[in-house]
Amino acid sequence: MARMIVTPWEVRGEIDYERLIREFGTQRITPELLERIKKHTGELHFLLRRGIFFSHRDLDWILDEYEKGNRFYLYTGRGPSENVHIGHLVPWILTKWLQDKFDVKLYFQMTDDEKFLFKKNLTLEETNRLAYENALDVIALGFDHRKTFIFSDIDYAKTLYREAIKVAKRLTLSTAKAVFGFKNSNNVGEIFFTSMQAVPAFLESVKQGRNVPCLIPYGIDQDAHFRVARDILPKLGFYKPAAIHSKFFPGLLKGGKMSASDPRSAIFTTDSPEEIRKKVANAFTGGRDTIEEQRKLGGRPEICSVFKYYEFFFEPDDERLKEISSSCKKGERTCGECKQILTEKIVKFVEEHQKKREKARKVLDKFILRD
Numbered sequence: 271m272a273r274m275i276v277t278p279w280e281v282r283g284e285i286d287y288e289r290l291i292r293e294f295g296t297q298r299i300t301p302e303l304l305e306r307i308k309k310h311t312g313e314l315h316f317l318l319r320r321g322i323f324f325s326h327r328d329l330d331w332i333l334d335e336y337e338k339g340n341r342f343y344l345y346t347g348r349g350p351s352e353n354v355h356i357g358h359l360v361p362w363i364l365t366k367w368l369q370d371k372f373d374v375k376l377y378f379q380m381t382d383d384e385k386f387l388f389k390k391n392l393t394l395e396e397t398n399r400l401a402y403e404n405a406l407d408v409i410a411l412g413f414d415h416r417k418t419f420i421f422s423d424i425d426y427a428k429t430l431y432r433e434a435i436k437v438a439k440r441l442t443l444s445t446a447k448a449v450f451g452f453k454n455s456n457n458v459g460e461i462f463f464t465s466m467q468a469v470p471a472f473l474e475s476v477k478q479g480r481n482v483p484c485l486i487p488y489g490i491d492q493d494a495h496f497r498v499a500r501d502i503l504p505k506l507g508f509y510k511p512a513a514i515h516s517k518f519f520p521g522l523l524k525g526g527k528m529s530a531s532d533p534r535s536a537i538f539t540t541d542s543p544e545e546i547r548k549k550v551a552n553a554f555t556g557g558r559d560t561i562e563e564q565r566k567l568g569g570r571p572e573i574c575s576v577f578k579y580y581e582f583f584f585e586p587d588d589e590r591l592k593e594i595s596s597s598c599k600k601g602e603r604t605c606g607e608c609k610q611i612l613t614e615k616i617v618k619f620v621e622e623h624q625k626k627r628e629k630a631r632k633v634l635d636k637f638i639l640r641d
């Protein structure tokens with residue numbers, strides 16, 4: 271089995287989430303903690319119920335403060351190196367749900383600087399353009415412009431830079447090397463960058479002139495950034511940011527997560543119905559070689575990328591998800607029909623998303639923070 275690698279820039283191998291909890295030093299989201307959330311939200315999002323958000327830091331503290339009347343704010347972000355795919359939407363969907371349920375502000379960072387620094391073939395013009403294109407996907411999910419503040423690192427640099435250098439001053443090269451695995455061949459912009467990603471974790475405190483708790487939903491691959499931030503922010507007089515971590519949305523091909531670098535592995539929000547049909551048709555499943563074997567032995571939803579699509583996104587109803595799984599295991603549901611049903615669900619979702627995305631162009635300015 272390929273060795274597991276999980277860094278902000280690379281996710282590879284068979285992912286062992288329990289091991290990530292141990293190695294990164296995070297906490298498991300327990301049933302007790304879920305009950306505590308439910309007390310405030312009335313229900314639990316399926317991403318929480320199904321353990322797709324599986325780990326956290328200081329989420330209990332966020333709830334303690336909230337119960338005392340000390341409201342938190344949310345922070346998340348996106349590295350705009352490509353169009354957005356369905357896997358990217360997963361943490362944003364939970365973020366939106368949290369914003370609605372707790373009625374809180376959200377800062378959404380577009381790290382066009384990061385993608386320029388880390389991607390050989392991307393120009394700054396291109397990552398900056400993608401920042402605003404990707405922002406349309408965020409807005410299309412229905413965020414409230416009165417509570418949602420999206421910014422490009424480049425275009426909001428005047429505000430961000432003066433805070434980022436305070437972080438940078440506390441971060442030595444040897445720590446950056448140890449945490450991120452940087453080598454002497456990394457450019458100095460890459461080494462500095464984590465200071466920019468730390469800023470929105472205390473920006474609201476700077477703006478309000480008092481400490482405000484911050485909760486950051488993110489894919490667990492981003493954790494290294496926030497380990498650094500949690501170490502440094504208290505030294506600057508701010509709270510440590512709390513976090514809630516999601517698993518990776520598996521790709522359509524065998525093994526690995528959805529990846530923008532292999533377009534066949536993911537459904538993009540900009541894909542046409544034909545592209546979607548083709549990608550799902552070619553997806554890796556847990557099905558058997560022949561229909562006869564399938565009927566006799568049943569399929570294997572636990573290894574099936576198509577089933578993951580239902581679980582992570584397209585079947586919010588737990589009962590129906592269970593039915594899909596059990597009829598697959600009994601050999602009643604064939605991969606062909608399962609793919610067919612999924613394709614229609616994805617096509618419908620993407621078509622609607624694309625309409626909302628175009629509408630978002632008209633209101634984009636309402637969301638964007640500028641200096």
Ligand code: TRP
Pocket residue numbers: 278345346347348349379380381384467486487488489492
């Ligand atoms: N670095 C992230 C990426 O490449 C983008 C990002 C910036 C982010 N700030 C964040 C992601 C906060 C999650 C939470 O996608």
